[in-house]
Amino acid sequence: MNKYGLFLGCNMPAIRPDVERAMRLAIPALGIELVDLEGSACCPAFGTFPSADEIASLAVSGWNLSIAEKEGVNSMIQCGSCYSVLRMAREKLVKDEEKRERVNDLLKKAGKYFEGKTCPRHVIDILFNDIGTEKISQSIKKNLKGFNAVVQYPCHSRFPSDVLGFDSPGRPRMLQKLVEALGATVQSYSRELQCCGGAGGFARQAYQDALKFAKKKFDAMVRETQVDFIVVNCITCLMHMEKVQKEFSKEDCEFSIPVFDYAQILALCIGFDPKEVASISIIPRDKVIEKIIGAK
Amino acid sequence: MNDLAKANHNLWKEIMEEDCGDIRHCFNCGTCVSGCPAAEADNPLMIRRLVRMVLLGLDEKLLEDGTPWMCVTCTACEEMCPMGVKPFEVGLAIRRWQTRKDETYLPLATTEIFETGHTQPVEKIGELRKSLGLPEIPPTIAKFSELLKIFQAMLKETEVVKNNDYMFKEGNKK
Ligand code: SF4
Ligand code: SF4
Numbered sequence: 001m002n003k004y005g006l007f008l009g010c011n012m013p014a015i016r017p018d019v020e021r022a023m024r025l026a027i028p029a030l031g032i033e034l035v036d037l038e039g040s041a042c043c044p045a046f047g048t049f050p051s052a053d054e055i056a057s058l059a060v061s062g063w064n065l066s067i068a069e070k071e072g073v074n075s076m077i078q079c080g081s082c083y084s085v086l087r088m089a090r091e092k093l094v095k096d097e098e099k100r101e102r103v104n105d106l107l108k109k110a111g112k113y114f115e116g117k118t119c120p121r122h123v124i125d126i127l128f129n130d131i132g133t134e135k136i137s138q139s140i141k142k143n144l145k146g147f148n149a150v151v152q153y154p155c156h157s158r159f160p161s162d163v164l165g166f167d168s169p170g171r172p173r174m175l176q177k178l179v180e181a182l183g184a185t186v187q188s189y190s191r192e193l194q195c196c197g198g199a200g201g202f203a204r205q206a207y208q209d210a211l212k213f214a215k216k217k218f219d220a221m222v223r224e225t226q227v228d229f230i231v232v233n234c235i236t237c238l239m240h241m242e243k244v245q246k247e248f249s250k251e252d253c254e255f256s257i258p259v260f261d262y263a264q265i266l267a268l269c270i271g272f273d274p275k276e277v278a279s280i281s282i283i284p285r286d287k288v289i290e291k292i293i294g295a296k
Numbered sequence: 297m298n299d300l301a302k303a304n305h306n307l308w309k310e311i312m313e314e315d316c317g318d319i320r321h322c323f324n325c326g327t328c329v330s331g332c333p334a335a336e337a338d339n340p341l342m343i344r345r346l347v348r349m350v351l352l353g354l355d356e357k358l359l360e361d362g363t364p365w366m367c368v369t370c371t372a373c374e375e376m377c378p379m380g381v382k383p384f385e386v387g388l389a390i391r392r393w394q395t396r397k398d399e400t401y402l403p404l405a406t407t408e409i410f411e412t413g414h415t416q417p418v419e420k421i422g423e424l425r426k427s428l429g430l431p432e433i434p435p436t437i438a439k440f441s442e443l444l445k446i447f448q449a450m451l452k453e454t455e456v457v458k459n460n461d462y463m464f465k466e467g468n469k470k
Contacts, residue, residue, distance in 0.1 A: 013425075013434040014416035021428045036435040039443040041413040046369040048405040048415065051391040053456035054313070060409070063447065081369060092315065110450040155370035169375065195333055200368040202334045202341075209337040276428045 003033040004076040004126065005068040007086070010042050011235040012078060015280075019235065019261045022277035023078065023123070026267035030131050030139055037067045037075060043085040047200055050085065058099060059106045061089030065120070066112040075120045078263070080154030080234035081199055086120040087164040122157045123263070124233050125166040128174040133181035140269040142295045143183030147288070148226045150187055151175045152241065154234035155195035178262060179231050182269050187225035191217045196232075198240025214244040218255055229258040229288050231265060242282040258285040268292050303353030311350055311393040317381040322347045328373035328383040334366040341366045343373055343383035346390060359397055364390045399460055410451055410464045413437030413444055 004027075012020050027034055041063060044050065049057035064086060068075040077083040093100045094116040107113055127136070153172045161169035172193075176186045194217045197203060203210035221227055232238050238261050245255035260278065267277040274289045304310075312319060324344050334341035341363040349358045364387045373383035395401040405415045412419075413436065422432030433439045437447060448466050451457050457464045 008418075008434055008436055010414040010416040010418060013436065014414070014418040014421060017421065017425045017428055017430055020434070021430055024430070038435050039437050039440050041437045041447060042409045042415050044409055045405065045415060046367075046388070047365075048403050048409055049456070050388055051365075051403055052395045052406055053454055054392065056451060056454035056456050059450060059454060063450070084369070084371065096314075106450050106453055109453070110446045155368070155372065159371040159375035161375060195368060195370050195372075197333050197368060199370070200334075201365040202337065202368045205362065205366045206334075206337040206339070210333075213333055213336045279428065 002031060002130065003035060003073055004121075005037040005071050005073040006034045007037055007040060007064065007068070007075040007077045007082060007120065009077070009079045009082040009235070010045075011239065016235060016238060016261075018277055018280045019078065019238070019263060022261065022263040022267040022272070025272045025277060026263050026270055027076070029270050030135060032126070032131065034076070035071055035073060037064070037071065040064050040067050043082040045081055046085060055099070055102055055106075058089050058093060058103045061086055062093060062103045062107050062114040063110065063112060065090055065093070065116075065118075066107060066114045068120070069115060069118045072118065074118045076123050076126055077120050078123050078233060078235060078261070080122075080156030080236060083120060083122045083154070084156035084164060090116060090119060091163045122154070122166065122233075124157060124174050124178065127178055127262070129166065133177050136178065136181045136266070140182060140266075141271045142269045142292050144179070144265070144269065144292065145183040145295065147184040147228045148187050149179050149184040149229055149231050150189060150192065150221055150225055150227045151179055152196060152230055152232040152234075152237045153193060154232070154237055156199070156234070175231065175233055175262065179265075182265065187227065189220050189224040191220040196237045196240045198236045198243070203240065211244055211247055214240070215248060218245065218248065218257075221257070222255075227257055229260055229285070231260055231262055233262045235261075246282055256283055258283050258288050260285065265292075298352070298354055298357065300352065304355040305353045307353040307355050307358070308350050311389050313385070313389050315382060316385045316389050317377075317379075319347050319350060319381055319386060321379040322381050323379060324348065325378065327376045327378060328381075331372045331376055333368050333370065334363075337366060339363065341387075343386060347381070347383070347386060350386075350390070358390065359394060364394070395456070396459075402456070402460055402463065406456065407463050407465070410448060410457065411466070413447055
């Protein structure tokens with residue numbers, strides 16, 4: 001299937017629409033058709049309905065899943081927690097007949113129905129397994145030669161691996177290979193697999209502790225690599241890994257490592273306008289962008 | 297000191313759901329804590345401790361305990377538990393129990409989703425979206441007011457909205 005439904009979620013269209021633009025330009029340039037999932041809502045995030053009422057939560061997920069199903073497409077998801085929420089909801093709805101019936105009773109009144117015929121997929125999975133690094137390397141006009149990148153795997157795309165995994169659970173490498181396909185050197189470091197700490201309630205309820213947690217990661221990163229920029233593939237990682245650097249800098253330790261979503265850096269390499277695909281950031285990215293555009 | 301004579305021995309039945317695995321199999325190894333980001337907080341999230349509280353029936357203590365809400369929802373614990381307990385699901389089930397017992401636990405974001413379909417105001421940055429070459433309002437539920445009404449009608453049939461109906465209001469949006 002080379003047609004996908006683009007699931008937007010909430011943060012990307014509202015806070016980082018340049019990532020949405022990058023996806024809408026770069027993915028079709030690789031031969032994948034993207035359709036809109038009209039009328040889709042919040043996934044709903046784990047801290048919302050899933051923390052209050054499971055059936056209500058599954059009904060909202062079912063609402064979203066049924067839209068893709070009606071279009072006959074798998075959905076393509078960038079946000080890690082949207083991916084996890086929808087994948088886990090689908091699993092429950094497929095396996096648990098009673099829950100499925102209760103949810104379908106609610107959905108039917110809304111003119112919708114869930115069968116589980118299609119499945120949400122993370123964009124890393126689609127880029128690596130459906131499109132492939134070779135195709136990506138052939139599709140770019142600029143490359144990232146000379147850059148050292150580090151990658152951030154979205155924690156929500158790893159576990160529980162039997163429900164939603166697509167890469168090696170203990171040693172994921174797909175995002176690294178996707179970045180290498182653009183010509184960059186990807187450097188590993190000891191805390192590469194530590195999550196950003198930005199999702200859920202940790203940063204909300206214990207902000208200083210969450211900052212300390214993230215600081216360990218960034219300290220290891222600068223100590224062990226020559227990082228020029230970080231490549232993420234989750235909207236929370238993108239926003240949080242910028243935000244914490246700004247916070248560290250308030251405490252007299254300068255951190256200014258640019259962060260890009262993979263679709264943004266891909267779109268830049270394909271030749272799309274940085275004003276459209278990479279214009280919103282807290283940590284300045286201009287130098288990296290200029291260098292990419294200048295590369296032949 | 298916890299007085300076990302006053303404990304609620306049915307607490308686990310009130311809280312646990314099928315998806316949590318069998319918490320009686322938990323042998324308190326701490327695997328779910330060792331890989332947990334939120335366990336690094338000063339007042340740490342420790343699922344193994346919460347599991348003991350549930351099994352011992354310490355309902356008053358558990359109702360006051362805000363640590364389940366610190367989970368970053370990474371589900372690493374679910375991957376690692378050697379006993380087939382689903383610590384992540386246990387945390388969510390405790391949140392739901394707390395919300396049922398005490399409405400002040402109800403996440404406000406649920407009311408935002410009810411009102412607009414989203415947790416963020418996706419319809420409020422039209423200018424910016426347009427300047428990037430995107431439709432001003434994304435083609436989500438934010439664009440279809442009729443669908444939003446149907447969505448709200450669906451949610452009104454659910455327990456959480458029925459039980460807290462004064463918090464869920466339609467029409468706050470233009
Ligand atoms: S990992 Fe499993 S068995 Fe070990 S303490 Fe946590 S819930 Fe209990
Ligand atoms: S899912 Fe929650 S409880 Fe489990 S390891 Fe992640 S943050 Fe900790």
